[in-house]
Amino acid sequence: MHPLRPAVVLLLIGALAGAGSAAAEENGLGKPILDAEDIRIHKIESVCNTYVIVCKQTKRFAIVDPGLKILDLHAAAAAGGHALEAVWITHEHRDHCFGLSKLLKAHPVPTVRHPATKEGQVVKIGSLAWDVLHLPGHSPGSLGFVLKDRVLVAGVVLFENSFGRTDLPTSDEKAFETSLGKLWDLKAGVMVLP
Numbered sequence: 001m002h003p004l005r006p007a008v009v010l011l012l013i014g015a016l017a018g019a020g021s022a023a024a025e026e027n028g029l030g031k032p033i034l035d036a037e038d039i040r041i042h043k044i045e046s047v048c049n050t051y052v053i054v055c056k057q058t059k060r061f062a063i064v065d066p067g068l069k070i071l072d073l074h075a076a077a078a079a080g081g082h083a084l085e086a087v088w089i090t091h092e093h094r095d096h097c098f099g100l101s102k103l104l105k106a107h108p109v110p111t112v113r114h115p116a117t118k119e120g121q122v123v124k125i126g127s128l129a130w131d132v133l134h135l136p137g138h139s140p141g142s143l144g145f146v147l148k149d150r151v152l153v154a155g156v157v158l159f160e161n162s163f164g165r166t167d168l169p170t171s172d173e174k175a176f177e178t179s180l181g182k183l184w185d186l187k188a189g190v191m192v193l194p
Contacts (some may be wrong), residue, residue: 012066029077051153053075055125061085062087064087067098075085087100087111114141131173137173137175144183154193157180
């Protein structure tokens with residue numbers, strides 16, 4: 001397997017430690033791990049990491065891998081005048097989808113998931129365009145999302161100083177190695193959201 005480049009590992013550690021700007025906490029979402037001119041990202045630790053990604057220009061947001069308290073997260077983001085645009089699922093293992101049905105019942109929005117979404121497609125949050133990567137290995141339908149040269153939503157492909165499991169019944173170690181190879185060419189300095 002490919003070793004992780006040091007620049008990617010350092011940003012991965014920074015993301016897990018909650019590195020970000022000193023912007024004020026937003027209505028129960030906690031301090032953002034990234035707060036730039038055009039984007040704000042909140043990380044909520046649950047059974048898996050859930051992310052709220054906000055396009056600051058349009059005040060639209062997406063929720064990635066909705067966890068157990070997803071309606072509370074939605075309410076917190078909406079309280080700031082933001083509108084939910086989509087839900088992204090990095091892969092369909094239960095722990096990454098716990099709150100999906102409850103969220104969609106209350107707020108029917110498009111869901112970005114495999115196989116409906118293929119590699120090479122572009123998905124948007126407001127005016128922010130993200131490239132979709134198919135990253136099988138941990139599961140056949142694992143997806144990643146890349147905001148060019150800035151942010152990678154990695155799902156379970158990458159963790160701090162590690163990578164996802166390939167010992168599950170639907171895992172494929174060879175496919176996982178190919179998926180890691182796709183990430184090898186990411187520009188140094190990309191923030192990884194595991």
